[in-house]
Amino acid sequence: MQNTATPTHCPYCALQCGMNLTPTPDGTVEVSERADFPVNRGALCGKGRTAPALLARNVRLTSPLVRDAGGTLVPASWDEALDRIAGELRRTRAAHGPDAVGVFGGGGLTNEKAYTLGKFARVVLGTSQIDYNGRFCMSSAAAAGIKAFGLDRGLPFPLEDIPKSGCVILVGSNPAETMPPSLRFFTELKENGGTLIVIDPRRTRTAEQADLHLAPRPGTDLALALGLLHLVIAEGRVDEEYVRERTTGWEDARAAAMAHWPEYVERITGVSVPELRETVRLFCEPESAMVLTARGPEQQSKGTDTVGAWINLCLATGRAGRPLSGYGCLTGQGNGQGGREHGQKADQLPGYRKLDDPAARAHVAEVWGVDPDSLPGPGRSAYELLDALGTDIRSLLLMASNPVVSAPRAAHVEERIRALDFLAVCDVVLSETAALADVVLPVTQWAEETGTTTSLEGRVLLRRRAITAPDGVRSDLEVLHELAARLGVEKGFPTDPEEVFEELRRASAGGPADYSGITYRRLAEENGVFWPCPAVEEPAGSLPEAVDGGEDALLDAPLPDDPAGETPAGETPAWRTPTAHPGTPRLFLDRFATPDGRARFVPVSHRAIAEEPDDEYPVLLTTGRVVAQYQSGAQTRRVAELNAAAPGPFVEIHPRLAARLGAAEGDPVAVVSRRGRAVAPARITTAIRPDTVFMPFHWPGEGRANSLTNPALDPTSRMPEFKACAVRLEAVGEDRAG
Known part of the structure; x- marks a missing residue:
C-alpha cells in the first residue's frame, strides 16, 4: 500500500474530475483536492467526495457467488465460478451457435476493459451479439456527428472554451445536477459577458442560471431547431461565405427548414414566436457561439435527426470548425466515449472503425492475430439485444451494467433476463441485475486498478491504482483472461492494463479515434491527451528510466511535468521529442473529417414522438x-x-x-x-x-x-x-x- 497521495480521477460521470487518494487504515482511501486538473480545479460533487464509501468490505462483493440447486446465490471459489461460466458458455455455443451467447458491457469500464471485452466476444466467443449501456447515452449525437462532420467526439473542443464563447445554447441538459463541477464554465461564460440559453421542459437548477429559458413540450426539440433555422434564413443571418466554402447540402436543408415557420413551431413546441426570435438574436449577434446537447434531445426515436437539426443551425451560422464555436454533446457516463470507440458497440471495432469495413476488419484482425473472415459482423443494438434474451440469445455475460433498472420497458427486460438459460455478471456490488444471475464475480474498483478513460472532451486520462483490492476480488481483465483460457484461447488476453493499452494503441492506429501516440508514460505526466493522437517515433532510449518496469514502477513515478524530476514545471520535458504529436484539443478548425473536408448539411423535418398523448394517456x-x-x-x-x-x-x-x-x-x-x-x-x-x-x-x-x-x-x-x-x-x- 502506498502512503502518499495518488493523483487519479473520479469513477462517476464523463467529466472525470481530478482527485487525490490517500490510503486509510481501514483499507479504503480518503479523497482530497487536486487543483491541477483543469476540468474541475479541485472541486468535486457529493458523489465524487463519497466515492470511497463503495470500497468498504461491508458494501461491496468480495467473493464469487454461484446459484445452488435450491436457487440461492452462495459463496464459491474462483475456480468453481469460472468453470461454471466457461462450461455454460461452451454448452450454449455447441447447442445453439455462437450468436446464442450475448455480451453486454458498460460505459464505466476503462478503455482497456472495454477493448478486451469486445475482443473476447468476437475472438473467443465468435458472437456478433455485443453492445453496451452507452448506446442509451449519446448514440444519437454520435450518429448525427458522423453524418455531418465525418467524426464523432463528444466535445470537439475543451470545456475551457465555453466561458470564452459569446453564446451557448444548452439543449436538454442539466449540468447543475448531472455534473455539478462543470457549472462553473457556464457561470464564467456569463461573467465574461456571454449569454446562456437553456432549453428544457423543466425549470431546472441549470435553467435558473440562464439568461433565457425555453420550455418546449417534450419531444419537440427537432421542430424548435428547425424553427430557429427558419428565422436565421428569413432574417438574413446565414453566413453565406462559410456555407459556400466549408459545407455541402445547404439547399435541401434550407428547403426543409423553410417549411417550419415560427407560428407553426410555436403550436408544436409551446415556445412563443418572440422567444424564438430572441434566441436567434442572442445566438447570432456574437462573433462566436455554441450548441451543446445532452440526453433531452438525444433520447428520442428521432434523436439523430434532432441533433442533426441543431448541427444545421450551427453550420448555417458559421458556428462549427471555428474558434470558440461549434456543436458538442455532453456525454454522461464516465467512459461512455472510450467505451464505444474500442469495441463494445455492436457495429464498431477499436479505433472507432466500422465492423463492416473490410479494411478495418483486416487491420484489427492482424493486430489480434486472427483471420478477418473469422470476425462476426454487426449485431443487435442494446435494447434489441436485451429484447432477444431467452429466445435467440440463451446465455449472457454482463459487465458493469444494471439494465433491470436502467433499460426502457424495464419490467419486460427483467422478464427477458429471467428467461435466460444462464446469466453471469461481473460487478462491484450485488445490483438488481446481478441478483438474478447464476454466477456473480466480484471485481476491482477505480481506486484498486490502473487504466485509462476518455472524458467528454475526448481527453484520454490515466486512473492510477491507489490501494490493493481485498482478497477474493479480481479485475475484469483477469476474468476475461481466465475465461479465454478455459475456452481454448491461451494467448492474447493479458491481465496487465498497460500491456492491453499497448495493443489498443496498435489496433486504433490510423482509425478515426487514433490513440497510437498516447502512452502510459505520457499520461503519467500530462493532464490527459486529446485524440486523435497518431504515433510519432521517438529515439531509442529516450524514455526516462523512472517509468520503466511495468505498472508498479509507473505508480511510484512522480507525476509532475518531468518523470525524472529534472524539468521545471510548465516546460516540455527534454526526453520528449519536438515532433511528438500534441493531441488534438480542437477538431475541424482546418477541415472536417469527410472525404472532401466539408461539413454536410442533412435535411430533416419535424415528426411526432412515437407515442403522443391521447384520451387514455393524456x-x-x-x-x-x-x-x-x-x-x-x-x-x-x-x-x-x-x-x-x-x-x-x-x-x-x-x-x-x-x-x-x-x-x-x-x-x-x-x-x-x-x-x-x-x-x-x-x-x-x-x-x-x-x-x-x-x-x-x-x-x-x-x-x-x-x-x-x-x-x-x-x-x-x-x-x-x-x-x-x-x-x-x-x-x-x-x-x-x-
Whole structure:
C-alpha cells in the first residue's frame, strides 16, 4: 500500500474530475483536492467526495457467488465460478451457435476493459451479439456527428472554451445536477459577458442560471431547431461565405427548414414566436457561439435527426470548425466515449472503425492475430439485444451494467433476463441485475486498478491504482483472461492494463479515434491527451528510466511535468521529442473529417414522438437524474450521505395537474403507461409544464421510472425514446385519473 497521495480521477460521470487518494487504515482511501486538473480545479460533487464509501468490505462483493440447486446465490471459489461460466458458455455455443451467447458491457469500464471485452466476444466467443449501456447515452449525437462532420467526439473542443464563447445554447441538459463541477464554465461564460440559453421542459437548477429559458413540450426539440433555422434564413443571418466554402447540402436543408415557420413551431413546441426570435438574436449577434446537447434531445426515436437539426443551425451560422464555436454533446457516463470507440458497440471495432469495413476488419484482425473472415459482423443494438434474451440469445455475460433498472420497458427486460438459460455478471456490488444471475464475480474498483478513460472532451486520462483490492476480488481483465483460457484461447488476453493499452494503441492506429501516440508514460505526466493522437517515433532510449518496469514502477513515478524530476514545471520535458504529436484539443478548425473536408448539411423535418398523448394517456412523462444519485443507483444508493439527500423516487407535477388529480405534496401517485405502472410521492412545483410529469430513474421497485418508458428506437442510432411517452396519473387507492 502506498502512503502518499495518488493523483487519479473520479469513477462517476464523463467529466472525470481530478482527485487525490490517500490510503486509510481501514483499507479504503480518503479523497482530497487536486487543483491541477483543469476540468474541475479541485472541486468535486457529493458523489465524487463519497466515492470511497463503495470500497468498504461491508458494501461491496468480495467473493464469487454461484446459484445452488435450491436457487440461492452462495459463496464459491474462483475456480468453481469460472468453470461454471466457461462450461455454460461452451454448452450454449455447441447447442445453439455462437450468436446464442450475448455480451453486454458498460460505459464505466476503462478503455482497456472495454477493448478486451469486445475482443473476447468476437475472438473467443465468435458472437456478433455485443453492445453496451452507452448506446442509451449519446448514440444519437454520435450518429448525427458522423453524418455531418465525418467524426464523432463528444466535445470537439475543451470545456475551457465555453466561458470564452459569446453564446451557448444548452439543449436538454442539466449540468447543475448531472455534473455539478462543470457549472462553473457556464457561470464564467456569463461573467465574461456571454449569454446562456437553456432549453428544457423543466425549470431546472441549470435553467435558473440562464439568461433565457425555453420550455418546449417534450419531444419537440427537432421542430424548435428547425424553427430557429427558419428565422436565421428569413432574417438574413446565414453566413453565406462559410456555407459556400466549408459545407455541402445547404439547399435541401434550407428547403426543409423553410417549411417550419415560427407560428407553426410555436403550436408544436409551446415556445412563443418572440422567444424564438430572441434566441436567434442572442445566438447570432456574437462573433462566436455554441450548441451543446445532452440526453433531452438525444433520447428520442428521432434523436439523430434532432441533433442533426441543431448541427444545421450551427453550420448555417458559421458556428462549427471555428474558434470558440461549434456543436458538442455532453456525454454522461464516465467512459461512455472510450467505451464505444474500442469495441463494445455492436457495429464498431477499436479505433472507432466500422465492423463492416473490410479494411478495418483486416487491420484489427492482424493486430489480434486472427483471420478477418473469422470476425462476426454487426449485431443487435442494446435494447434489441436485451429484447432477444431467452429466445435467440440463451446465455449472457454482463459487465458493469444494471439494465433491470436502467433499460426502457424495464419490467419486460427483467422478464427477458429471467428467461435466460444462464446469466453471469461481473460487478462491484450485488445490483438488481446481478441478483438474478447464476454466477456473480466480484471485481476491482477505480481506486484498486490502473487504466485509462476518455472524458467528454475526448481527453484520454490515466486512473492510477491507489490501494490493493481485498482478497477474493479480481479485475475484469483477469476474468476475461481466465475465461479465454478455459475456452481454448491461451494467448492474447493479458491481465496487465498497460500491456492491453499497448495493443489498443496498435489496433486504433490510423482509425478515426487514433490513440497510437498516447502512452502510459505520457499520461503519467500530462493532464490527459486529446485524440486523435497518431504515433510519432521517438529515439531509442529516450524514455526516462523512472517509468520503466511495468505498472508498479509507473505508480511510484512522480507525476509532475518531468518523470525524472529534472524539468521545471510548465516546460516540455527534454526526453520528449519536438515532433511528438500534441493531441488534438480542437477538431475541424482546418477541415472536417469527410472525404472532401466539408461539413454536410442533412435535411430533416419535424415528426411526432412515437407515442403522443391521447384520451387514455393524456400526459407526457420525461425522465432524468438528481444530483445525489447516479445512473441506475447501484452504487450511489449504497452511500448513506447520498441517500439522505435523495432517499427515493418522486413524481414532479405542476399544481394545475395536481389539482385535477386531487393530489397534495407527498401523496403517493401512480404513473401508468402502456408498458407498466410506477408509484412515487408527488412533488408539486411550477418548475414543470402543466402537460408534463418528471421522474428520476435511479430506483428499482414500484418507483422504477423505466417501467414506463418507451423502447421505440431511432432508426439510425437505435436509441430508445426515454425522454417522452404518454402516461396517465392515478391517485393511489382511488379511481380518479388525470
